[in-house]
Amino acid sequence: MNDSRTLAKNIRVQALQMVHQARASHIGSALSICDIVAVLYGQIMHVDPKQPKLNNRDRFILSKGHACVAVYAALAETGFFPREDLLQYGQDHSVLMNHISHKVAGVEFSTGSLGHGLPFGVGKAMAAKRSQQLWRTFVLLSDGELGEGSNWEAMMFAAHHQLDNLIAIIDYNKLQSLTTVDKTLRIEPLADKARAFGWAVHEVDGHDHAALASLLAQLPFETAKPSFVIAHTTKGKGVSFMENSVDWHYKSPSADQLAQALGELNHA
Amino acid sequence: MRNAFIQELVTLARLHPQIALIVGDLGYSVIEPFADEFPDRFINAGVAEQNMTGLAAGMASEGYHVFTYSIANFPTFRCAEQIRNDVAYHKLPVTVVSVGGGLAYGSLGYSHHAVQDYALLRILPNMLIAAPGDPMEVRACMRYLVEHPGSSYLRLGKAGEPNFHSSPPQVVPGKWLKVKTGDDKRALLSTGAGLQIAMDWIQTSEHSARTVYSMPLWSMADKMAQGVQLSAHEEVLTIEDHLLDGGFGSWLLEARAMTDTSTIVRPIALSPDVCGTVGSQTTLNRLGGLYPR
Numbered sequence: 001m002n003d004s005r006t007l008a009k010n011i012r013v014q015a016l017q018m019v020h021q022a023r024a025s026h027i028g029s030a031l032s033i034c035d036i037v038a039v040l041y042g043q044i045m046h047v048d049p050k051q052p053k054l055n056n057r058d059r060f061i062l063s064k065g066h067a068c069v070a071v072y073a074a075l076a077e078t079g080f081f082p083r084e085d086l087l088q089y090g091q092d093h094s095v096l097m098n099h100i101s102h103k104v105a106g107v108e109f110s111t112g113s114l115g116h117g118l119p120f121g122v123g124k125a126m127a128a129k130r131s132q133q134l135w136r137t138f139v140l141l142s143d144g145e146l147g148e149g150s151n152w153e154a155m156m157f158a159a160h161h162q163l164d165n166l167i168a169i170i171d172y173n174k175l176q177s178l179t180t181v182d183k184t185l186r187i188e189p190l191a192d193k194a195r196a197f198g199w200a201v202h203e204v205d206g207h208d209h210a211a212l213a214s215l216l217a218q219l220p221f222e223t224a225k226p227s228f229v230i231a232h233t234t235k236g237k238g239v240s241f242m243e244n245s246v247d248w249h250y251k252s253p254s255a256d257q258l259a260q261a262l263g264e265l266n267h268a
Numbered sequence: 269m270r271n272a273f274i275q276e277l278v279t280l281a282r283l284h285p286q287i288a289l290i291v292g293d294l295g296y297s298v299i300e301p302f303a304d305e306f307p308d309r310f311i312n313a314g315v316a317e318q319n320m321t322g323l324a325a326g327m328a329s330e331g332y333h334v335f336t337y338s339i340a341n342f343p344t345f346r347c348a349e350q351i352r353n354d355v356a357y358h359k360l361p362v363t364v365v366s367v368g369g370g371l372a373y374g375s376l377g378y379s380h381h382a383v384q385d386y387a388l389l390r391i392l393p394n395m396l397i398a399a400p401g402d403p404m405e406v407r408a409c410m411r412y413l414v415e416h417p418g419s420s421y422l423r424l425g426k427a428g429e430p431n432f433h434s435s436p437p438q439v440v441p442g443k444w445l446k447v448k449t450g451d452d453k454r455a456l457l458s459t460g461a462g463l464q465i466a467m468d469w470i471q472t473s474e475h476s477a478r479t480v481y482s483m484p485l486w487s488m489a490d491k492m493a494q495g496v497q498l499s500a501h502e503e504v505l506t507i508e509d510h511l512l513d514g515g516f517g518s519w520l521l522e523a524r525a526m527t528d529t530s531t532i533v534r535p536i537a538l539s540p541d542v543c544g545t546v547g548s549q550t551t552l553n554r555l556g557g558l559y560p561r
Contacts, residue, residue: 102358109329110357113349119319120354123326130308131330150350153319160314 004042004209007077008034012238012265014073014086020258022090024098028236028248029067032173032206033140036231039212040138041074049079052106056135059124061109063117064142064171068100071107080106115148117141118168122154125166125226136219138167144176147185152197155226159198164220167227168199171206173235175246191230199228206231239264269424270298270367272403276410277335278302281309284414286331292320292338298367299337317342321350321364328360333417337365340373340380344388344421351419356392361417364389369399369423370461370509371542371552378544381552382423386459387514389421393488396420396441399516401463401482404433405445409484412439425461432463432482442490444497448480453502457481459516462507465558469507472560478505486519494520495527503532509553512537 011034019027041047045058062071069089076083081104088094095103099112108124111117121139128135145151158166170190174181181187194201200221204211212231221227235249236242239261253261278301281287288309289302303310309332313320317338324334336343343364344351355362366382373380389397398409398420406424413420432447439445444457448470456478458466463482469475479501498504498520506517517535524533538556545555553559 110353113353115318116322116350116354119322119350120326120329122319123323123328124330125326126311126323127327127330127332150318150322153314153316154322157313157316157319157323 004038004213007042007074008038008209009265009268010077011038011070011073013262014076014083015069016239016253016258016261018069018073018086018089020253020255021087022098023252024069024090025250025252026066027069027253028175028242028245029064029142030070031237031239031242032233032235033064033067033171034070034237035207035209036140036169036171036212036233037070037074039209039216041078043213044216045138046135047106049106052080056133058135059108059121059137061111061117061121061137061139062100063111063139064114064145065099065111068098071100072096072104075104075106114142114145115150118151118154121166122158122163125158125163126161128165129161129163136165136167138169140169140171142176143170143172143174143181143187144184146170146187146190155194155197155199158226162224163226164222164224167219167229169229169231171233172230173233175235175244175249177246177249179246194228198225200225201228201230203230203232206233207237238268269400269403269406269429270427272406273365273410273422273424274298274301276407278305280410280414281306284333286333287414288327288332288334290320290324290334290336292317292336292342294338294342317346318350321347321362322354324362325350325354325358325360328355328362329358333361333363333414335363335365337367339368340366340382341385344382344385348388351389351395352392356394356419359394360419363413363420363422365422365424367424367426369425371549371556372426372461374548374552375546377546381542383509383511383538383542384514385421385423386508386510386516386519390488390514390519394419396485396487397423398485399423399460400484401447401458401460402429402432404431404436405439405463405482405484408436408439411436412485423460429461429464432467439484441485441487442483442493444481444483446479447482450479451477452479452500454478455481455501455504456507457483457504457520458507459483459486461509462516465509465553466507469560475560483516486516491519491523491526494523495529498524498527498531498533499529501531503534505534505536507536507558509558510537511540
C-alpha cells in the first residue's frame with residue numbers, strides 16, 4: 001500500500017511536469033485519478049510490464065482519455081517504458097499523444113471522444129467470457145462523460161450478458177468542463193441508476209488507497225453482474241490551488257506554479 | 269444479395285472460428301442460419317448501434333473478425349464516430365454490413381435510404397469499401413475481406429438481384445472488373461447496385477457498345493491506381509445509387525485530378541430530388557437521374 005501511495009505521488013509529479021513542459025490542458029482531470037490508477041497498477045491488476053501483450057493480463061481502458069498523463073506516468077513508473085520517454089509527451093512525432101494512445105506500450109485503446117471506452121470494454125469482456133478466459137477488463141470513466149448515451153447502451157448490454165469480468169470505475173469529482181456536474185446534467189442518484197441497470201454498485205473514497213484496494217480485492221462484487229465503482233474524488237487532488245477548480249481543466253501550470261505544486265507534493 | 273451474404277458467412281465461419289456476427293436487432297429471416305449454427309459467435313446487441321460497434325471493436329481487439337449487421341444508415345451514420353475512432357483508427361477487423369444500400373427500401377423513406385454512405389466511409393483511413401454489384405460479387409468480396417482482415421464496409425442491396433457473373437470473380441481493391449466486353453473507348457464503371465443499372469444502360473442503342481466494368485472494392489488507398497486504368501479509355505461514365513457529393517464518381521474524379529490522364533469522367537449519380545420523395549427503388553432511381561434520358 002505504501003508502494004501504491006509512492007506510485008501515486010510519482011505519477012502526480014510526472015503528470016505535472018509533462019503538462020507544464022507541453023503546455024497542455026487537463027491536469028485537474030489527471031490529478032483526480034492518480035490514486036485509482038496507482039492502486040490498479042500497484043495492487044490490483046495482473047499486468048507484466050515486460051510482456052505488455054501477455055494474453056492473460058487484465059485490460060485497462062481509460063475512457064476519459066484527456067487524463068492520459070496519469071496513465072502514461074503510471075506505465076513508465078511501473079516499467080512499461082523508460083521514464084525519460086515521458087518528456088516526449090505532446091512533442092512533434094511523439095507516440096505520447098495528448099489523449100491516450102494505443103501506440104504507447106501498455107495502452108489497450110485510444111480514446112479522447114467520451115463515451116467510447118465502456119462499449120469497447122464490454123467487447124473485451126464479452127470476448128473473454130466467450131473464450132472462458134479469466135482476465136478482467138477495467139474501464140475508468142469520468143462523471144461528466146456519463147452524459148453520453150453510449151455508456152447507458154453498454155451498461156444495459158453488460159448486465160444483460162452477465163459480464164461480471166467487467167469493472168467500470170467512475171471518477172466522480174463532481175466537476176466537468178464548465179461547471180459542476182449537478183448544474184450541467186444531473187447524474188444523481190447515480191448508484192441507484194447503476195443498480196437499476198443491473199450492476200453491482202459500491203462507493204468509495206477515490207483517494208483512499210486502503211479503501212480502494214480493499215474494495216477492488218472483492219471483485220466481482222456479485223456473480224453474474226458487472227461491477228460499478230463510484231469513486232468519490234477531488235479534481236486537481238494533491239495541489240491546493242488546483243483542487244475543485246474548473247480552471248485546471250484547461251490551464252497549464254507556469255514554472256512558478258509547477259514549483260509550488262511539486263513543493264506541496266513533496267511535503268505532503 | 270442478403271441471402272448470398274448469409275450463406276457465404278456461414279460457409280466462411282465453418283472454416284474461420286474467429287468470425288462473429290453482431291446484429292442490431294435486425295435480420296429477421298436472414299441471419300437465422302448463422303445464429304443457429306454458431307450461437308457462441310452470434311449476438312443480438314439490441315437497438316443500440318453505438319454499443320454494437322464499440323462492442324465489435326472490443327471483440328475484434330481480442331481476435332475476432334466481427335461483422336456488424338443492420339439496415340440503411342443505422343450501422344454507419346448512427347455510430348459514425350465508433351467506426352472512425354474505435355474500428356478504423358485501430359485497424360481492427362470489423363466489417364460493417366448495411367442491407368438496403370441506395371434506395372432499396374423505396375417507400376420506407378429518407379430515414380431508410382443509404383445514399384450518403386460512401387461519402388462517410390470513404391473518408392476514413394484504413395477503411396475498405398465493399399460494394400458488390402451482384403450476389404456473386406457479394407461472395408467474392410466476403411472471401412476477400414476474410415482473407416485480408418481489416419476494417420471494412422459491406423454495402424448490400426436486398427434480395428432477388430440478378431447475377432452478372434457465373435461464379436464469384438477475382439476481386440482486388442481498386443481494380444476494375446470487366447463484366448461485359450464492348451468498345452473500350454467508351455466505358456461504364458459502376459460500384460454496388462449501380463452494376464444492375466449499368467447493364468440496363470447497354471440495353472439502349474446509344475450505349476449498347478460500351479464496355480461495362482464493376483468496382484466492388486475501393487478505398488482512399490486505391491486512388492493512385494486509377495490513372496493507368498482510366499487511360500485505357502476515352503470516356504468513362506460512372507454509375508452509382510448514391511448522391512453525387514462524396515460518392516464513387518466524385519472519388520474517381522479526385523483520383524483523375526491527381527493524374528495526367530485526359531480521359532473524360534462523367535459521374536452518373538443520384539440528385540438530391542430523391543431525398544424525401546415517396547416511391548419504389550426503380551421510380552426513385554429514375555427520378556434521381558440514373559437512367560439514360
